[in-house]
Amino acid sequence: MLVVHPSHTAVPARAQDRIHPSLAGGGCDASATVLAEAERTSYEAFCSRQQAVYLRYAAVRLGDPAEAQEVVEAVLHGLAAAWPLALRDPSPAATAWDRFTRVVSVRVGGCQSLHGALPPAQADALMLRYRVGLSPGRAAEVTGRLEEEFTALLHSALRQITDSAHYLWHIPTR
Template sequence: MSAVLGDLAMTWTEVLQSPSPSALAWRLLSVRTGRDAVTAGPHRVLPAAQADAVLLRYRLGLPAEQAAEVMGREPAEFAWLLKQTVRTGAAA
């Protein structure tokens, strides 16, 4: 976690000028934790965006609007990601 905070500190100006600072922080956290290489949980069976939506909404319990903001997505797009996950039957 401290590495992510360091990354944010080093790019603070870019973060503040970003249209979605929380989405930029989420991407930095994803890179630092190796999210794309996760072999268990939703990232094993879902595309990254859908897995992130499931993680934020159901595993971390964020309200849908807040989870969408963290991902830098519109609420409707976030809802679509969750619907796609349910349609594929991979939301476990």
């Protein structure tokens, strides 16, 4: 759960003890950051809109809702310090998603079957669509892509899995 600190920055309710500061975006120093009013408002709106999806995604990847909560809180906390810079990017949502998925991947460690078999963006497209249950439009918004880009990633992932399945099963044709 994010708590609004008196400085009006979002602060996680728990420490980010297992997240490397370079990935989380600045560690505990982020709570001291005072964002300008417009930046703070956009950051809070972003968190309000994306936090539930980030939690569902992290829970699916990590297999532990409590760990997912900890990761999401730490990433969003770190993002508060980096938010003014993220707003300068063409897609702040893409910047945040990249930061978030890197932290989740480090936390997962090793190779999960889907993320080991496909490029990360394709694996994420499948996860968001079929495991998290988002529409292509909402998934595109979360990842900071155009809906057409997200749909293309989804189709290429499905095509790659289908091609792989064909070779795995090696069904001869007559």
